[in-house]
Amino acid sequence: MTSNENNKRDSLKPGSSKNSWGLLPSDALESLKVRYWHNRSKLKSLLNGGIKFPLEVPLKPPKGNAVLQNMNHFQKFVISWKAFSKDGCVSEGKGCVVRWERRTFRSLSEQEIPTHLCIHDIASLAGLLGSNEERQLSEWQSKIQYVFDSLSSVLNQNIDGSNKTIRDQELFLALITHLEALDNFSQSDLELLCKLIPQLQQGIGEGCYLRALPVTFVDTKFIEKNLRIIESIAAAHIDSAAKDIGLMTWLDCREKPKDWLLVKPLCEETKKLLGGMPLLRLSSDTLLEFELPANNVLVIENEQSCLALRNVPNTIAVSGGGKNVSWMKAEWLAGKNVGYWGDIDSEGFSILSDARSKLSSITPLMMDELTVQTFAARMVPEPDSVSKAPIALTDKELALFKSLRTDCYIDRRLEQERLPMEYVMKNIASWIV
Incomplete structure (x- = not known):
């Protein structure tokens, strides 16, 4: 025109x-x-x-x-x-x-x-x-052709005609599906992509994190940033399982930890067993496999409440997970005395229920009617949160949950930080073994 x-x-x-x-x-x-x-x-x-x-x-x-x-x-x-x-x-x-x-x-x-x-x-x-649309289409066509030419010369050498046609069609569809990513690729990005794909094999990660993937020429940050388009191209030109089970699983790479938990030894003995570290950050995946060296494990909803504790014999505290209690299905916890201490509110009881569904022997601390009645004056409002009764509460816990939801007390939430330290330490001392 x-x-x-x-x-x-x-x-x-x-x-x-x-x-x-x-x-x-x-x-x-x-x-x-x-x-x-x-x-x-x-x-x-x-x-x-x-x-x-x-x-x-x-x-x-x-x-x-x-x-x-x-x-x-x-x-x-x-x-x-x-x-x-x-x-x-x-x-x-x-x-x-x-x-x-x-x-x-x-x-x-x-x-x-x-x-x-x-x-x-x-x-x-x-x-x-118009000219902008013509330029855009030309760029897409040029990038797609570059990927086709680069990968076909490497991956299609021993493929017969019909299978090559199918692979090429799947590759084309994959590139169109990820048009936004392709649109943002520079020429150097395209070169990295085409250098990377032929190196990928099922199980190449051998259980490592993605950043440790053994590939040459390509930086692993590029892989992390463009995981979805790489997954689709690998599925189209190498193995459909890369998409069926997910690229990370296909490569045998571990997901980057996202849910770091605060781990604090509460006595000198457990501190020494953790290499002298007063505080650690461990992921949920790590805690699923790593047994903490203490008879008593205290799970605490709030990190500040955890940091306030000390001089509790043979005890390690884990906090900061909030609703994330997935690690509590770890087999090693079955041999421990495990307690849970959270806010007395709908969220706290919901987390307690979830934790108990993973570890039936868990013991709740300071989440009872006596604690509420004793410190009712310290209660604060709770925004509407969990309305449906959690399924893994005891009868007494369920009754307290319903009482909080129906405004039987001054307010609906008693935060764990509002409990005096002498009350907290007395209850913890009664719990430890």
């Missing part, structure tokens, strides 16, 4: 037609841009064949007496589409055409009017919409 054609098209501002009929060229192009190009889901469907060409845009030609009611708009409607065609914006050779029909209207002679704008392929659509 020439610069004069672009200028002419751009001079037709969107929204120039306010009628219910007679779509003008500027309106049709704006409709196409919004409906297809700016809608990523539909754009991907156009690119991968999910939405079939040709696209036909109804131009809403007039019916009945509509022409007589607005003759000026009718003339503009017909003239603008004739000009649009004559300026070279559409033609059979360009993959676009305006369909015309001869129709008769009352009080008018037979008229030839435009009825549809037909677009036969994605390149024609981009050409109609």
Whole structure:
């Protein structure tokens, strides 16, 4: 499309037609841009064949007496589409055409009017919409071709024709699915991608973290940042299981820890057994496998409450997990005296229930009616949170939960930090073995 054609098209501002009929060229192009190009889901469907060409845009030609009611708009409607065609914006050779029909209207002679704008392929659509869209499509095509050429020469050497066609189609679909990532790839990113894929094999991680994956030329931060597109390409060109079970599992790589827990030995003996460390950060996955060297394990909802504790014999505290008590299904906990201390509120009882569902022998500390009655004056409001009764509470715990929810006390929450330290230490001393 020439610069004069672009200028002419751009001079037709969107929204120039306010009628219910007679779509003008500027309106049709704006409709196409919004409906297809700016809608990523539909754009991907156009690119991968999910939405079939040709696209036909109804131009809403007039019916009945509509022409007589607005003759000026009718003339503009017909003239603008004739000009649009004559300026070279559409033609059979360009993959676009305006369909015309001869129709008769009352009080008018037979008229030839435009009825549809037909677009036969994605390149024609981009050409109609403008130079930015043409450039964008060209960049996508160039990047896709680079990936195809780079990977086919390495991975398709011993593949027969039919299987190669299937692999290439799956690769194309994978690239279109991750069009946003591809759009942001520089040439150096594409080179890294194509150097990486042939190195990937099932189990190559051997249980390590992703950053330790044994690959050359490619930095592992690139893999971490682009995990999803790498997964799809590996599934398309190496092994479909990479997507079926997930790339991390397929590679045999461990997920990066996200749920760090605070571990504090509460006496000198357990501190020495932890290498003299007064505080540690361990992930849930680590605690599933690593047995803490103490007979008593105290799980505490709030880190500040944990930090306030000291001089508790043969005890290690674990805190900061909040709702994350997944590690409490660890087999080694079955041989320990495990306690849970949280806020007396709906969230605290919900966490206690979840913890008990993983470890039935757990003992709740200071989460009873006596504690509430003793320190009721220190209670604070609780926003509506857990309304459904947790399933793994004892009868007494469930009764207290319901009493809190029905405003039987001054307020609905007694935070663990509001309990005096002498009360806390007395209850912990009664619990330890």
